[in-house]
Amino acid sequence: MTPVNQAVQDAAGFIDTTVQNEGTWYRAEEVESRVGRALSSYGASVGAVRGTIRDAGRKFKDLGHDDVTALASQLWGRPGPGRRPVYERRLAAVVLLQSRVALLRHSDLTRLEGFIRSARTAELVDPLVADVVVGLLAGLDGTERQRAGVVIARWHQDPDEWIRHAAAMTAEITDPRRHT
Incomplete structure (x- = not known):
């Protein structure tokens, strides 16, 4: 597996931190009960996730096809060993791909x-x-x-x-x- 480049790591860190900071415990509980316990939740709103991807797009302008797909995969995966995947990270991957669909093959x-x-x-x-x-x-x-x-x-x-x-x-x- 090829290592993820620094821009992708920085973008993933920015997205993860920003979405976590936008979360609330009560929304996290509601999301986890709605989508199932296989996913955890930060409790961020859909608007916050969309805004974070928009801001990441401005901050990390030069992401090409390989970077976008690597970033989507990184967001889709687990945030760390032994942790469950996070709903908002996966939603961020979807929003990212929606915004860059023209790059896909x-x-x-x-x-x-x-x-x-x-x-x-x-x-x-x-x-x-x-x-x-x-x-x-x-x-x-x-x-x-x-x-x-x-x-x-x-x-x-x-x-x-x-x-x-x-x-x-x-x-x-x-x-x-x-x-x-």
Whole structure:
């Protein structure tokens, strides 16, 4: 595994610290009871997470594709050994990818599939699919679009219910015949 560059580490630290500082204990308890105890929560609002990503985008302007995907993976993971993943960190990863979807490639579907498999809540899966997966697909053409189509077709047959949900949601949003 390649080490994460300093800009990505700095951005992750900035995002994590800022979102933690925006949290409240009562919101954290509500989020944990709503999304399940597999995720912990800092108790930050969705607006605070979005604002933090906006501020991080201004502070760390030069993040390219590899940096953005590495940062999203770092935020998605556990904040430390023995700690549970944090809902707001994962939401920050989704917001980051929403804001940088134009940088994504068909090969990023593998990473997104991993996020969907481990999200285990519609609060993370649905915006990840609607805004990131569908946005990525909209920017593809030719061979890349074909390769992405093979991945999405495989998702329809996957034993994981969240992956099948993502495939169905993607088809519903991208199939123009469903909107007539």
